[in-house]
Amino acid sequence: MKTTASFLRVIGFAILAFFLLELTIGSGEQWAIIKYPIIWAVLAMLLFFAIALETIAAALQRILFGGLNPEAKERYLAAEKLREQNRFGWFKRKYSEMLGAKPVETEQEIVLDHNYDGIRELDNKLPPWWVYMFYATIIFAVVYLVRYHIFDGTDQREEYEIEIAQAKAEVEEYKKNNKDLIDANTVELLTDASDIEAGKSIFVANCVACHKDSGGGGIGPNLTDDYWILGGGIKNIFHTISEGGRAGKGMISWKTDLKPSEMAQVASYVMTLHGTNPVDGKEPEGEVWVDENAPVDNVEVKVIDSTTIKIEMNNEPVVDDLRAEGK
Known part of the structure; x- marks a missing residue:
């Protein structure tokens, strides 16, 4: 028992020392023990000091006990x-009083009249922990009834929807602060003037040699028409910017030179070139590409002759908006 008590005292002292160091050493939002690894050495020294004190105390007690005469030893042990x-x-007495347990000698006082083949039943009280837990469930049920059925509190479905909305907001904020956590599947069109301008700067520095500063195309294809390879x-x-073009005759991969956020800026800037029709534009290459998921803003039907019609779809909401804003 004494060994157990000593062990508990040492552990308690170590825990107390840990929290005192955390409270007294300013480390901001980070744990002090992580920010300042020297604290591990301090805790180890304090733990060694506590163990040494317990060992010295136990040794002194054994020495003093060994110096007693037999009669004194008996009195000490008693x-x-x-x-x-x-x-x-005090706690033991209170628990015994609440339990209402009867000693074996007085069990006859609480024997019930039930008799099943010689088996008789004692009218013992229920354990206190069981009784108090039962009362707690009643109180909880009343509070729950008032909170959620009378005052129409937030139920589990609403709490779930609130947490989902909060999680989505946190994800968006995280993406906003970590713009390089994107790829071809998660990239989205950037429309802020600062992003477009940054994309233009990168395009001028790296892409004009093949596509010209107007995007009309040189060695590389025309980026302003409806045709895409x-x-x-x-x-x-x-x-295409990230992985490069066609093997052997397309452009190189830029993912080792540009960050994902920079490639998104360049791609967004390239999309603003659509429809600018520079005078030195290169002949179309590839095939007409239409975004199947984009909304159709305007459909124009032209009758060429009695048997042929021409349908033109205008689907440039982002480009139109950027031009209207002078971007």
Whole structure:
């Protein structure tokens, strides 16, 4: 028992020292023990000090006990036994009183009249923990009834929807602060003037040699018409910039030179070039690309002759908006 008590005291001292160091050492939002690894050494020294004190105390006690005569040793052992019995005596007495347990000698006072083949039943009280737990469930039920059925509190479905909305907002904020966590599947068109301008700067620095500063195309294809070799749209353009063009005759991969956020800016800038029709534009290459998921803003039907019609779809909401804003 004494060994257990010593062990508990050492552990308690170590925990207390840990929290005191955390409270007294300013480390901001980070744990002090992580920010300042030297604290591990301090805790180890304090733990060693506590163990040393317990060892010295136990050794002194054995030495003093060994110096007693037999009669004194018996009195000391009797006093220790009595002290052990009286430890937590008040709690033990209160628990016994609440339990209402009867000693074996007086069990006849609580024997019920039930008799099943010689088996008789004692009318013992229920354990206190069971009774108090039962009362707690009643109180909880009343509070729950008032909170959710009378005052129409937030139910589990609403709490779930609130948490989902909060999680989505946190994800968006995280993406906003970590713009490089994107790829061809998650990239989205950027419309802020700062992003478009940044994309233009990167385009001028790296792409004009093949596509010209107007995007009309030189060695590389025309970026202003409706024809695309590897597909148009923000995702296809981002993928082409990242992974490169056709093997052996397309442009190189830029993913080792540009960050994902920079490639998204370039791709967004390239999309603003659509429809600018520069005078030195190169002949179309590839196939006409239409975004199947984009809304159709305007459909114009032209009758060419009695047997032929021409349908033109205007689907440039982002480009039109950017031009209207002078971007």
